[in-house]
Amino acid sequence: MDDGSCGHSNYDYLAEVGEGAYGKVYKAREIAGKQRLVAVKKLNLPGDPESGIPAFMVREVALLRKIEYFNHPNIVKLFDVSACVRNQSLDLTLVFEYIDQDLTSYISCTKNELSRENIKDVMRQLLKGLDFLHSNMLVHRDLKPDNILVSSRGEVKIADFGLARIYTYHIALTPCVVTLWYRAPEVLLHSGYMSSVDVWSAGCIFAELFLLRPLFRGFTEAQQLKKIFEVIGLPSEEDWPKESPIRYSSTWGPAGMARPGTQLLPSLGMQENNLLFECLTFKPSNRISACRALTHPFLAEF
Structure with a gap:
């Protein structure tokens, strides 16, 4: 399925599994490497991309990066983060381990x-x-x-x-x-x-x-x-x-x-x-x- 991402995608999008105020969550599989199932959270922010990523999103990514180091079994794992500009809007992609x-x-x-x-x-x-x-x-x-x-x-x-x-x-x-x-x-x-x-x-x-x-x-x-x-x-x-x-x-x-x-x-x-x-x-x-x-x-x- 088309994930609407900008640039090359490292994931094969299988299904949409959730939707929130700022974007959607997809079940996907890595194309290369371990070919793990992952949950891809894609956030789209219309408006002036030069204004940067909103504070609440920066905070979420920063906190996930902070706790990722400890690899706690009862906290969802963050695998990857990327951001890009597409059609005058900012796209932020978070890739997590996939849980059933x-x-x-x-x-x-x-x-x-x-x-x-x-x-x-x-x-x-x-x-x-x-x-x-x-x-x-x-x-x-x-x-x-x-x-x-x-x-x-x-x-x-x-x-x-x-x-x-x-x-x-x-x-x-x-x-x-x-x-x-x-x-x-x-x-x-x-x-x-x-x-x-x-x-x-x-x-x-x-x-x-x-x-x-x-x-x-x-x-x-x-x-x-x-x-x-x-x-x-x-x-x-x-x-x-x-x-x-x-x-x-x-x-x-x-x-x-x-x-x-x-x-x-x-x-x-x-x-x-x-x-x-x-x-x-x-x-x-x-x-x-x-x-x-x-x-x-x-x-x-x-």
Whole structure:
């Protein structure tokens, strides 16, 4: 198929497998060398090419190059990057290892339920990837099933670093990060945040592996907050972020935060319920880290 690339292509494009705001993703095969299957992400930016590559794309490539050196098994591998000008627009091409499916497809293909050991394996790999990112001062900021890849061999890899950032303690950045259903309360409250936003998202994904559907399905930020507080309870006014422009109100949800040991989901056993509770803790500084989550009894016994 015609990939619309400029200049000589090193890949045989087999199928279009995804489309985003700035371009498309193709399944392709290397023409020479190892002839590996790859995922080619082609981004097209109309306008004046002399203005250069947008900052968010430079950031994604720079972060991928930074983490590529470590070759972590739970982070998608970047093989190649190229840029060129075509028809007064800028084309940027990223070539990644090809992974069979994302976690959304993996969950949707499940007929009844995922086994406890299967869930444990997925979460352990996901948290290992997160721990690696956070140890290297990176916060993903858009962790969701669509951005987690699962190979036919059961390898779990974090992908799509378009919103990722190098962080310092308590980042004050745009609140327009993380897909709504996986967005932490501090982001919804337009408060400062840190790497714990990724752990909240991982907690939402953890619940989804049991439920086979998203845990919090709001369609506005206010509705999303209410759905969260229906499950974890309403925090005290003292724990409400002081810098948040959204005012504290008892109408947000049932009074009283859930305490350790509270059954957040009726189908969960004691250990998995406790880990979910630790991931979905309202106050970011009290939320479990990816590193500590890996030593949690539910995962440590794996």
